[in-house]
Amino acid sequence: MPELPEVEIVRQSLNQKVKDKIIQKVLVKNRNLRFKIHSKFKNHLNKKKIKKVERFSKYLILTFENKAGFIIHLGMSGTIHLHSSNKKNFFTNTSFYNSPILPKKHNHVEIHFDNIKFIYNDPRRFGYFSTFKNMIELKNKFNHFGPEPFSSSFDVGYISNYFKKKEKNIKNFLLDQKFVSGIGNIYASEILFDSKINPIKKAKDLTKHECKRILIHSRLVLKKAIQKGGSSIRDFQNTNGKIGNFQKEFKVYKRENLNCLKSNCKGTIKKITISNRSSFFCNYCQK
DNA sequence: AAGAGGCCCTGATAGC
DNA sequence: TGCTATCAGGGCCTCT
Numbered sequence: 480m481p482e483l484p485e486v487e488i489v490r491q492s493l494n495q496k497v498k499d500k501i502i503q504k505v506l507v508k509n510r511n512l513r514f515k516i517h518s519k520f521k522n523h524l525n526k527k528k529i530k531k532v533e534r535f536s537k538y539l540i541l542t543f544e545n546k547a548g549f550i551i552h553l554g555m556s557g558t559i560h561l562h563s564s565n566k567k568n569f570f571t572n573t574s575f576y577n578s579p580i581l582p583k584k585h586n587h588v589e590i591h592f593d594n595i596k597f598i599y600n601d602p603r604r605f606g607y608f609s610t611f612k613n614m615i616e617l618k619n620k621f622n623h624f625g626p627e628p629f630s631s632s633f634d635v636g637y638i639s640n641y642f643k644k645k646e647k648n649i650k651n652f653l654l655d656q657k658f659v660s661g662i663g664n665i666y667a668s669e670i671l672f673d674s675k676i677n678p679i680k681k682a683k684d685l686t687k688h689e690c691k692r693i694l695i696h697s698r699l700v701l702k703k704a705i706q707k708g709g710s711s712i713r714d715f716q717n718t719n720g721k722i723g724n725f726q727k728e729f730k731v732y733k734r735e736n737l738n739c740l741k742s743n744c745k746g747t748i749k750k751i752t753i754s755n756r757s758s759f760f761c762n763y764c765q766k
Numbered sequence: 767a768a769g770a771g772g773c774c775c776t777g778a779t780a781g782c
Numbered sequence: 783t784g785c786t787a788t789c790a791g792g793g794c795c796t797c798t
Contacts, residue, residue: 481791481792482791482792485791511775513774513775513792513793513794537791537792552792552793553791553792554775554791554792554793555775555790555791555792555793556775556776556777556790556791584776585776601775601776602775602776602777603774603775603776603777603790603792604774604775604776605774605775605792605793606792644768645768646768646769647768647769647770651769654792654793656792656793663791663792664790664791664792665791666791710791732791754769754770754771755770755771755772756790756791756792757789757790
């Protein structure tokens with residue numbers, strides 16, 4: 480569910496609310512996530528002060544003062560809710576697609592700070608928590624990941640070189656975290672539309688110019704999504720009133736059978752399935 | 767090595 | 783109203 484922009488939005492509010500706060504108590508209500516929450520998880524977190532909340536790709540990284548810390552992946556349906564006990568009924572939903580009301584089912588982890596409760600909720604259980612002891616261990620966790628679109632190492636040379644002899648379609652590569660980190664199914668379609676590239680085009684057939692467009696639009700789309708506060712598919716109102724309206728800007732995602740929004744294009748948006756995931760594109764202007 | 771496909775889960779929605 | 787089928791923003795694992 481959450482792609483890089485959404486996780487970045489979560490990171491920002493999380494960093495704002497729990498930075499420099501001490502974990503007073505950890506409750507594991509249901510350890511069954513993609514990977515079972517380790518029995519040592521509680522002790523690893525207990526009484527530690529959060530030094531910073533960072534993000535790599537779709538992963539949240541919370542680091543303690545002693546350089547140890549933990550990672551959160553939200554999977555498809557993971558949401559984080561912050562509940563302030565200072566003011567009654569004050570909820571901050573740092574996720575982006577369910578209501579600001581605290582969920583009753585599927586709460587897996589509670590982390591209590593002074594005056595703030597962190598609640599991790601995940602109906603589909605595709606998310607997970609993992610811990611690291613130091614910076615080296617943290618770095619190793621992301622060893623096999625490709626660069627983020629914003630990274631300087633994600634350049635035309637890298638892209639065109641990577642695509643040499645690759646038979647797989649371009650859409651799959653945008654979703655392949657070994658090639659580029661942080662893009663998911665929604666933004667893959669949006670990036671390809673802006674780049675005017677057909678999702679089923681083989682990667683090896685992309686020209687250098689097309690690689691350049693992939694580079695530029697990956698950055699633009701994600702940047703704009705972050706500025707808009709990410710995407711929420713469902714009706715969403717949060718008490719801060721600042722989260723998630725990039726979905727209004729979707730040009731192809733969930734717009735099948737509607738007109739192509741490119742000026743002078745008479746095409747209609749199509750929906751096809753690529754590797755069991757839906758893809759949206761205009762078969763008129765995406766070559 | 768690269769690529770295809772199954773699978774992990776629950777919940778919302780569409781169609782009958 | 784209630785059943786069944788399909789779909790959902792991710793990514794790991796296995797097989798060829």
